[in-house]
Amino acid sequence: xxxxxxxxxxxxxxxxxxxYVGVPNFHDTVFEGIANxxxxxxxxxxxxxxxxxxxxxxxxxxxxxxxxxxxxxxWLVDLIPKxxxxxxxxxxxxxxxxxxxxxxxxxxxxxxxxxxxxxxxVNNDIAYNPDAKDSRYRWSHVLVAGELKSNPxxxxxxxxxxxxxxxxxEVLAARDTxxxxxxxxxxxxxxxxxxxxxxxxxxxxxxxxxxxxxxxxTTVLGFLWMDEEKLGFDPTIVVSGSERYIEIERNGxxxxxxxxxxxxxxxxVAGRATTCWRAHRKDDPKQRLVIKDSWQYTDRDEEGxxxxxxxxxxxxxxxxxxxxxxxxxxxxxxx
Numbered sequence: 001x002x003x004x005x006x007x008x009x010x011x012x013x014x015x016x017x018x019x020y021v022g023v024p025n026f027h028d029t030v031f032e033g034i035a036n037x038x039x040x041x042x043x044x045x046x047x048x049x050x051x052x053x054x055x056x057x058x059x060x061x062x063x064x065x066x067x068x069x070x071x072x073x074x075w076l077v078d079l080i081p082k083x084x085x086x087x088x089x090x091x092x093x094x095x096x097x098x099x100x101x102x103x104x105x106x107x108x109x110x111x112x113x114x115x116x117x118x119x120x121x122v123n124n125d126i127a128y129n130p131d132a133k134d135s136r137y138r139w140s141h142v143l144v145a146g147e148l149k150s151n152p153x154x155x156x157x158x159x160x161x162x163x164x165x166x167x168x169x170e171v172l173a174a175r176d177t178x179x180x181x182x183x184x185x186x187x188x189x190x191x192x193x194x195x196x197x198x199x200x201x202x203x204x205x206x207x208x209x210x211x212x213x214x215x216x217x218t219t220v221l222g223f224l225w226m227d228e229e230k231l232g233f234d235p236t237i238v239v240s241g242s243e244r245y246i247e248i249e250r251n252g253x254x255x256x257x258x259x260x261x262x263x264x265x266x267x268x269v270a271g272r273a274t275t276c277w278r279a280h281r282k283d284d285p286k287q288r289l290v291i292k293d294s295w296q297y298t299d300r301d302e303e304g305x306x307x308x309x310x311x312x313x314x315x316x317x318x319x320x321x322x323x324x325x326x327x328x329x330x331x332x333x334x335x
Contacts, residue, residue, distance in 0.1 A: 012162060012165060012166060012169070012269075013157075013162065015268060015269060015270050015271065016165055016200045016201055016269060016270050017200050017270060018200065019157060019161060019165075019200060019201045019202070019203065020200070020201070020202040020203070021161070021192070021201075021202075021203040022203065022204075022205050022206065023202055023203065023204060023205070024205060026193070026195075026202060026203065026204040026205070027193050027204040027205070027207075027215070027219070030182065030193055030195065030204070030222070030230075031218060031219070031222035031226070033230070034091075034222055034225050034226050034230070035091060035225075036090040036091055037091075037218065037221060037222055037225060038218075039090060040087040040088075040090040040091065040221055040225075041087075041214055041217045041218040041221055042214065043086065043087060043088070043090065044083050044086035044087045044217050044221065045213055045214040045217045047086040048082075048083075048086065048213065048217070055079070055082065056213045058210075059210035059211075059213075060075075060079070060209065060210055060213065060216075062075055062078070062079075063075060063189065063210060066150060067148075067149075067150040067151075067188045067189065068150055069104060069118065069148045069149075069150065070104075072148050072150075072186065073102045073104060073118075073119060073148070076100060076102065076119065077100055077102050080100055080220055080224075083217055083220055083221065084221070084224060087221055091225050097123075097124040097125075097224075098121050098122065098123055098124055098143065098223070098224050099121070099122060099123075099124045100119065100120075100121060101117065101119065101120045101121065101122045101137060101141075101142065102119050103116070103117075103137065104116055104117065104118045104119065104148075106136075106137070108136075108137050108138055108139050108141075108142070108170075109136055109137070109138040109139070110138040110139040110140055110170075110174045111139055111170050111174070115166075115170060117139075117142060117145060117146075117167055118146055118147050118148045118163075119146040119147075119148060120142045120143070120144055120145045120146050120167075120183075121142075121143045121144040121223050121224065122137065122141045122142060122143055123141070123143065126141050138174065139170045139171055139173070139174035139175075140171075140174040140175045142167070142170075142171045142174075143223075143231050144181075144182050144183060144184070144223045144231070145164060145167035145168060145171060145181060145182075145183040145184075146164075146183060146184050146185070146186065147160050147163045147164040147167065147183070147184075147185045147186070148185075148186050148187075149185070149186070149187040149188070150187075150188065151187060151188060152187050152188035152189070152190045153187075154187045155185060155187040155190055155192070155206060160185040160187050161185065161194075161201070161203070164183050164184075164185055164194060164196075165196060165201055165269060167181075167183065168181040168183060168194075168196035168201075168269055169196075169267065169268065169269045172196070172267075172268070172269060172273070173265060173266075173267035173268075175233075176262050176265050176275050176277070177233050177234045177237050177244075178232050178233060178234070179197065179198075179232050179233070179234050179333070180195055180196060180197035180198075180232040181195070181196050181197075181232050182194065182195055182223070182231060182232060183195075183196065184219065184223075185203075186209070189208050189209050189210045190206050190207070190208055190209075191206070191207055191208075191209050191216065191219070192204050192205070192206055192207075193219060195232075196269050197232075197269075197270075198269070198270055198271060198272075198273050198295045199270060200269065200270045201269070234326075234328075235328060235329075236326055236327075236328065236333075237259070243258060244258070244259040245257060245258045245259060245282070246259070246291070248322055248324060249324070250321075250322045255281060255282070255283075256281070256282035256283075257279045257280070257281060257282070257289060257291060258279055258280055258281070258282055258285075259277045259278075259279050259291070260277070260278045260279055260280060261277065261278050262275065262276070262277055262278075263276040263277060263278050263290065264276045271295070272294040272295045272296075272297070273294060273295055274292065274293070274294040275292075275293045275294070276290055276291065276292050276293075277290070277291045277293070278290060279291050289321060290318065293326070296325075302323070303323075304320075304323025305323075307320050307323075308320045308323070
């Protein structure tokens with residue numbers, strides 16, 4: 001769990017700006033396009049209502065009335081594999097299986113402080129060894145972040161929402177290929193689905209998992225099944241074995257730029273989120289380049305134009321090479 005001081009709360013609140021909460025149909029938008037999710041959710045929830053001792057009967061069996069964090073974690077750890085099993089083989093396209101990360105008292109690596117995550121989802125192939133420095137969970141492993149509160153009244157900006165935003169900030173800072181982070185808050189039995197991107201935070205309408213059980217099943221299976229692009233990873237950065245690269249169009253020709261290492265990544269949620277990589281051309285490893293990736297304010301001059309102008313008659317300034325607007329699925333990336 002992350003505890004925010006008054007100063008830190010004000011800083012993060014100022015960075016995020018207004019949070020857009022209770023957006024109609026946002027839940028459907030987050031999970032749309034996932035193959036067979038609707039059918040699988042209906043099938044799995046149907047199985048939950050069958051038998052002499054159904055998992056769902058006017059509420060979830062075993063749901064802890066006090067909603068104490070440790071009890072809710074244990075309940076989720078027990079339930080989620082059952083939901084996945086009920087869905088069966090309705091999704092055969094997922095390259096990696098996922099699992100619940102449920103170690104709220106264990107700090108994750110990759111942060112400047114000792115900060116832990118209430119609950120979340122990670123890839124199943126990540127091994128955990130508490131005694132090994134390199135075999136512990138890291139913020140970069142987190143695919144979906146979750147915040148648990150026992151009190152339903154904690155579903156507000158100064159408590160659950162800001163805690164989840166801090167998790168999102170850690171994940172975005174730790175993984176240089178994340179465009180946004182998905183998450184959820186569960187305050188008592190009241191749930192919301194969230195997205196944090198460079199404009200701030202947006203959340204679904206609140207729903208009670210003990211009254212809308214199928215919506216809860218859809219949420220869980222959706223997080224388990226969605227591809228990396230829907231989870232917020234940048235599809236323009238291609239991974240091939242141990243190599244990462246981007247492709248650009250320069251002087252009418254396609255060029256492949258190999259990313260060597262991260263030089264700097266701004267630790268923030270909302271804002272320009274500047275990332276700099278050291279790189280080189282695929283066909284000319286000796287030509288060293290720096291790729292600067294950042295969100296552009298529409299009311300300001302393009303930085304690439306300014307650098308191109310400065311390159312004409314100034315010394316000790318990085319030489320201009322190329323600029324372009326990142327496009328995802330044929331449209332300018334505005335997330």
